[in-house]
Amino acid sequence: VSTIIKWFPDKRGLATGLAIMGFGFAAMLTGPVAQQLMASVGLEQTFYLLGIFYFVIMLLAAQFIVRPNLALSSTTENSISQKKGTRLTRGPELTANQALKNKSFTFLWIMFFINITCGIGLVSAASPMAQSMTGMSVQTAAIMVG
Incomplete structure:
Protein backbone atom coordinates (compact mmCIF):
# COMPACT_ATOMS: atom_id res chain seq x y z
CA VAL A 1 0.00 0.00 0.00
CA SER A 2 2.83 2.41 0.80
CA THR A 3 4.36 1.83 -2.62
CA ILE A 4 1.04 2.51 -4.34
CA ILE A 5 0.76 5.80 -2.45
CA LYS A 6 4.21 6.79 -3.74
CA TRP A 7 3.17 6.05 -7.32
CA PHE A 8 0.05 8.23 -7.04
CA PRO A 9 0.90 11.08 -4.64
CA ASP A 10 -1.92 13.30 -5.91
CA LYS A 11 -4.54 10.53 -5.56
CA ARG A 12 -3.40 8.90 -2.32
CA GLY A 13 -6.89 8.14 -0.99
CA LEU A 14 -8.07 6.57 -4.23
CA ALA A 15 -4.91 4.49 -4.58
CA THR A 16 -5.18 3.25 -0.99
CA GLY A 17 -8.89 2.51 -1.39
CA LEU A 18 -8.30 0.46 -4.53
CA ALA A 19 -5.52 -1.49 -2.83
CA ILE A 20 -7.67 -2.21 0.23
CA MET A 21 -10.54 -3.18 -2.07
CA GLY A 22 -8.29 -6.02 -3.22
CA PHE A 23 -8.48 -7.52 0.28
CA GLY A 24 -12.26 -7.60 0.04
CA PHE A 25 -12.19 -9.20 -3.40
CA ALA A 26 -9.73 -11.82 -2.14
CA ALA A 27 -12.10 -12.68 0.72
CA MET A 28 -15.03 -12.87 -1.69
CA LEU A 29 -13.16 -15.24 -4.00
CA THR A 30 -11.56 -17.30 -1.24
CA GLY A 31 -14.77 -17.87 0.76
CA PRO A 32 -16.36 -20.39 -1.60
CA VAL A 33 -12.99 -22.00 -2.37
CA ALA A 34 -12.24 -22.41 1.34
CA GLN A 35 -15.70 -23.90 1.93
CA GLN A 36 -15.13 -26.49 -0.79
CA LEU A 37 -11.64 -27.29 0.48
CA MET A 38 -12.85 -27.68 4.08
CA ALA A 39 -15.56 -30.05 2.92
CA SER A 40 -13.16 -32.15 0.87
CA VAL A 41 -9.80 -32.11 2.70
CA GLY A 42 -10.60 -30.77 6.18
CA LEU A 43 -9.88 -27.59 8.08
CA GLU A 44 -6.17 -28.11 8.81
CA GLN A 45 -5.27 -29.07 5.24
CA THR A 46 -7.28 -26.09 3.95
CA PHE A 47 -5.11 -23.73 5.99
CA TYR A 48 -1.95 -25.38 4.68
CA LEU A 49 -3.10 -25.30 1.06
CA LEU A 50 -4.29 -21.69 1.17
CA GLY A 51 -1.13 -20.65 3.02
CA ILE A 52 1.11 -22.23 0.38
CA PHE A 53 -0.99 -20.69 -2.41
CA TYR A 54 -0.86 -17.21 -0.86
CA PHE A 55 2.88 -17.55 -0.23
CA VAL A 56 3.60 -18.37 -3.87
CA ILE A 57 1.32 -15.59 -5.15
CA MET A 58 2.92 -13.02 -2.81
CA LEU A 59 6.43 -14.04 -3.86
CA LEU A 60 5.53 -13.71 -7.52
CA ALA A 61 3.67 -10.41 -7.08
CA ALA A 62 6.49 -8.93 -4.97
CA GLN A 63 8.80 -9.17 -7.97
CA PHE A 64 6.81 -6.41 -9.67
CA ILE A 65 6.76 -3.93 -6.78
CA VAL A 66 9.12 -1.07 -7.61
CA ARG A 67 9.49 2.33 -6.00
CA PRO A 68 8.55 5.05 -8.45
CA ASN A 69 11.86 6.91 -8.14
CA LEU A 70 13.78 3.72 -8.98
CA ALA A 71 11.54 3.01 -11.95
CA LEU A 72 11.88 6.56 -13.23
CA SER A 73 15.65 6.68 -12.84
CA SER A 74 15.99 3.55 -14.94
CA THR A 75 14.19 5.18 -17.85
CA THR A 76 15.45 7.97 -20.05
CA GLU A 77 12.48 10.20 -19.31
CA ASN A 78 12.69 11.74 -15.88
CA SER A 79 10.16 14.44 -16.66
CA ILE A 80 7.50 13.04 -14.33
CA SER A 81 7.66 14.85 -11.03
CA GLN A 82 5.95 13.90 -7.81
CA LYS A 83 3.80 16.42 -6.04
CA LYS A 84 4.19 16.75 -2.31
CA GLY A 85 1.29 15.47 -0.25
CA THR A 86 -1.30 17.89 1.06
CA ARG A 87 -1.29 18.46 4.78
CA LEU A 88 -4.60 17.38 6.27
CA THR A 89 -4.21 18.63 9.85
CA ARG A 90 -3.49 21.94 11.51
CA GLY A 91 -1.70 20.53 14.56
CA PRO A 92 2.01 19.95 14.99
CA GLU A 93 3.76 17.32 12.91
Whole structure:
Protein backbone atom coordinates (compact mmCIF):
# COMPACT_ATOMS: atom_id res chain seq x y z
CA VAL A 1 0.00 0.00 0.00
CA SER A 2 2.83 2.41 0.80
CA THR A 3 4.36 1.83 -2.62
CA ILE A 4 1.04 2.51 -4.34
CA ILE A 5 0.76 5.80 -2.45
CA LYS A 6 4.21 6.79 -3.74
CA TRP A 7 3.17 6.05 -7.32
CA PHE A 8 0.05 8.23 -7.04
CA PRO A 9 0.90 11.08 -4.64
CA ASP A 10 -1.92 13.30 -5.91
CA LYS A 11 -4.54 10.53 -5.56
CA ARG A 12 -3.40 8.90 -2.32
CA GLY A 13 -6.89 8.14 -0.99
CA LEU A 14 -8.07 6.57 -4.23
CA ALA A 15 -4.91 4.49 -4.58
CA THR A 16 -5.18 3.25 -0.99
CA GLY A 17 -8.89 2.51 -1.39
CA LEU A 18 -8.30 0.46 -4.53
CA ALA A 19 -5.52 -1.49 -2.83
CA ILE A 20 -7.67 -2.21 0.23
CA MET A 21 -10.54 -3.18 -2.07
CA GLY A 22 -8.29 -6.02 -3.22
CA PHE A 23 -8.48 -7.52 0.28
CA GLY A 24 -12.26 -7.60 0.04
CA PHE A 25 -12.19 -9.20 -3.40
CA ALA A 26 -9.73 -11.82 -2.14
CA ALA A 27 -12.10 -12.68 0.72
CA MET A 28 -15.03 -12.87 -1.69
CA LEU A 29 -13.16 -15.24 -4.00
CA THR A 30 -11.56 -17.30 -1.24
CA GLY A 31 -14.77 -17.87 0.76
CA PRO A 32 -16.36 -20.39 -1.60
CA VAL A 33 -12.99 -22.00 -2.37
CA ALA A 34 -12.24 -22.41 1.34
CA GLN A 35 -15.70 -23.90 1.93
CA GLN A 36 -15.13 -26.49 -0.79
CA LEU A 37 -11.64 -27.29 0.48
CA MET A 38 -12.85 -27.68 4.08
CA ALA A 39 -15.56 -30.05 2.92
CA SER A 40 -13.16 -32.15 0.87
CA VAL A 41 -9.80 -32.11 2.70
CA GLY A 42 -10.60 -30.77 6.18
CA LEU A 43 -9.88 -27.59 8.08
CA GLU A 44 -6.17 -28.11 8.81
CA GLN A 45 -5.27 -29.07 5.24
CA THR A 46 -7.28 -26.09 3.95
CA PHE A 47 -5.11 -23.73 5.99
CA TYR A 48 -1.95 -25.38 4.68
CA LEU A 49 -3.10 -25.30 1.06
CA LEU A 50 -4.29 -21.69 1.17
CA GLY A 51 -1.13 -20.65 3.02
CA ILE A 52 1.11 -22.23 0.38
CA PHE A 53 -0.99 -20.69 -2.41
CA TYR A 54 -0.86 -17.21 -0.86
CA PHE A 55 2.88 -17.55 -0.23
CA VAL A 56 3.60 -18.37 -3.87
CA ILE A 57 1.32 -15.59 -5.15
CA MET A 58 2.92 -13.02 -2.81
CA LEU A 59 6.43 -14.04 -3.86
CA LEU A 60 5.53 -13.71 -7.52
CA ALA A 61 3.67 -10.41 -7.08
CA ALA A 62 6.49 -8.93 -4.97
CA GLN A 63 8.80 -9.17 -7.97
CA PHE A 64 6.81 -6.41 -9.67
CA ILE A 65 6.76 -3.93 -6.78
CA VAL A 66 9.12 -1.07 -7.61
CA ARG A 67 9.49 2.33 -6.00
CA PRO A 68 8.55 5.05 -8.45
CA ASN A 69 11.86 6.91 -8.14
CA LEU A 70 13.78 3.72 -8.98
CA ALA A 71 11.54 3.01 -11.95
CA LEU A 72 11.88 6.56 -13.23
CA SER A 73 15.65 6.68 -12.84
CA SER A 74 15.99 3.55 -14.94
CA THR A 75 14.19 5.18 -17.85
CA THR A 76 15.45 7.97 -20.05
CA GLU A 77 12.48 10.20 -19.31
CA ASN A 78 12.69 11.74 -15.88
CA SER A 79 10.16 14.44 -16.66
CA ILE A 80 7.50 13.04 -14.33
CA SER A 81 7.66 14.85 -11.03
CA GLN A 82 5.95 13.90 -7.81
CA LYS A 83 3.80 16.42 -6.04
CA LYS A 84 4.19 16.75 -2.31
CA GLY A 85 1.29 15.47 -0.25
CA THR A 86 -1.30 17.89 1.06
CA ARG A 87 -1.29 18.46 4.78
CA LEU A 88 -4.60 17.38 6.27
CA THR A 89 -4.21 18.63 9.85
CA ARG A 90 -3.49 21.94 11.51
CA GLY A 91 -1.70 20.53 14.56
CA PRO A 92 2.01 19.95 14.99
CA GLU A 93 3.76 17.32 12.91
CA LEU A 94 4.85 14.42 15.09
CA THR A 95 7.33 11.63 14.66
CA ALA A 96 6.08 8.06 15.08
CA ASN A 97 7.42 7.86 18.63
CA GLN A 98 5.82 11.18 19.58
CA ALA A 99 2.49 10.10 18.08
CA LEU A 100 2.52 6.87 20.11
CA LYS A 101 2.76 8.93 23.31
CA ASN A 102 -0.08 11.24 22.26
CA LYS A 103 -3.45 10.81 24.02
CA SER A 104 -5.38 11.45 20.78
CA PHE A 105 -3.52 8.63 19.06
CA THR A 106 -4.34 6.25 21.92
CA PHE A 107 -8.06 7.06 21.75
CA LEU A 108 -8.05 6.81 17.95
CA TRP A 109 -6.34 3.42 18.15
CA ILE A 110 -8.87 2.18 20.74
CA MET A 111 -11.75 3.42 18.57
CA PHE A 112 -10.40 1.61 15.50
CA PHE A 113 -9.72 -1.54 17.54
CA ILE A 114 -13.31 -1.65 18.82
CA ASN A 115 -14.71 -0.87 15.36
CA ILE A 116 -12.66 -3.54 13.60
CA THR A 117 -13.31 -6.13 16.30
CA CYS A 118 -17.07 -5.57 16.04
CA GLY A 119 -16.89 -5.70 12.25
CA ILE A 120 -14.98 -8.98 12.25
CA GLY A 121 -17.40 -10.39 14.82
CA LEU A 122 -20.38 -9.48 12.64
CA VAL A 123 -18.79 -10.85 9.49
CA SER A 124 -17.91 -14.12 11.22
CA ALA A 125 -21.54 -14.53 12.33
CA ALA A 126 -23.12 -13.41 9.05
CA SER A 127 -22.86 -16.73 7.22
CA PRO A 128 -24.41 -18.90 9.96
CA MET A 129 -27.12 -16.27 10.52
CA ALA A 130 -27.96 -16.15 6.82
CA GLN A 131 -28.11 -19.95 6.66
CA SER A 132 -30.41 -20.33 9.68
CA MET A 133 -32.65 -17.29 9.19
CA THR A 134 -33.14 -17.33 5.42
CA GLY A 135 -32.31 -20.92 4.52
CA MET A 136 -29.35 -19.95 2.28
CA SER A 137 -26.99 -22.68 1.19
CA VAL A 138 -23.43 -22.67 2.52
CA GLN A 139 -22.09 -21.50 -0.85
CA THR A 140 -24.62 -18.67 -1.20
CA ALA A 141 -23.97 -17.51 2.36
CA ALA A 142 -20.19 -17.53 1.74
CA ILE A 143 -20.67 -15.37 -1.37
CA MET A 144 -22.96 -13.04 0.57
CA VAL A 145 -20.38 -12.60 3.34
CA GLY A 146 -17.67 -11.96 0.75
